[in-house]
Amino acid sequence: MLAEFSVVPLGKGESVSQYVAECIKIVEASGLPYRLCPMGTVVEGDYDAVMSVVRGCHMRVMGMASRVITTVKLDDRRDVTGMIDRKIQSVEEKLGKEVKK
Amino acid sequence: MLAEFSVVPLGKGESVSQYVAECIKIVEASGLPYRLCPMGTVVEGDYDAVMSVVRGCHMRVMGMASRVITTVKLDDRRDVTGMIDRKIQSVEEKLGKEVKK
């Protein structure tokens, strides 16, 4: 399963990079494959492993702010793994060329 | 904490109401306050109670389809409950009138 998530505190100023940095520490500690994208972090793993990372990040930022907006988007395909790279490769195959990634 | 979520199967036709109905059964069985909105279901409760409902819905629809896109948006305020009604009331107070809801 692939998940993209973001955790944004309200009332803590307009810069959020320090909170993203805290989340990346938690993501890296999980050992799951991930990519930091401009609008969110993508993690791959089974449902419970991925959602445990999301929970850890949400709780970490809740410990630093009194209101947090967390968004999570899951793409779950039965019996499919390695989606983090394969989805982009599949688009490149359709286009017959490389894209910016 | 307030959560809005939707669980959409791919490859199962363009109508999704039967899958939403399955999810509403799970939401109602949880006993948590909820609202069915046109674009998703809103549930209120503590983090683990809400995410247990989301997990149940995701797994139920995964049992009926081989690919599922689930989106979840959390709004968590420390020490605040009763948000499901209060957020709309707060907007109505600012406007000084009732809105469509």
Next chain:
Amino acid sequence: MLAEFSVVPLGKGESVSQYVAECIKIVEASGLPYRLCPMGTVVEGDYDAVMSVVRGCHMRVMGMASRVITTVKLDDRRDVTGMIDRKIQSVEEKLGKEVKK
């Protein structure tokens, strides 16, 4: 087409109801059918009418804050109108009873 959107300013404190109230004024001025839901505002209309409302709301809040996160989710069905009520009715028919809405 149905759209749910939210417009959240960063760096303006943790309460956002005054910004939602500004957006509801713009939505109501459009004359489009809408519902204020706990996690976003749902508007129905053709693509350009709906996105013009979203643009107006985004620009209004950008005029009040230096950073804004806007999320929009569109559900577009060819030749289908009246979705704002029909989606919930369709779920109630599947369940054979009324739900909380």
Next chain:
Amino acid sequence: MLAEFSVVPLGKGESVSQYVAECIKIVEASGLPYRLCPMGTVVEGDYDAVMSVVRGCHMRVMGMASRVITTVKLDDRRDVTGMIDRKIQSVEEKLGKEVKK
């Protein structure tokens, strides 16, 4: 302004890469900076330029399917450009090391 968007047809099978490929053609024709991420496409530009690309992609996929779910998330900072690279750099500076991206 930075936008991440995805355009998913319902009722067209569970693979969506051919639709993503159509969208990437439209994104590339716009000349705007972009990144194809595993869960969506990120585009940078001013509001109207970016939303014109999103409109083009939505309409293209609507021409191929009778129901389309499009999600768009905007991050707009007044007087700030070059966000597509800078957001990730800012997190790396906070962490003092490179991340997977």
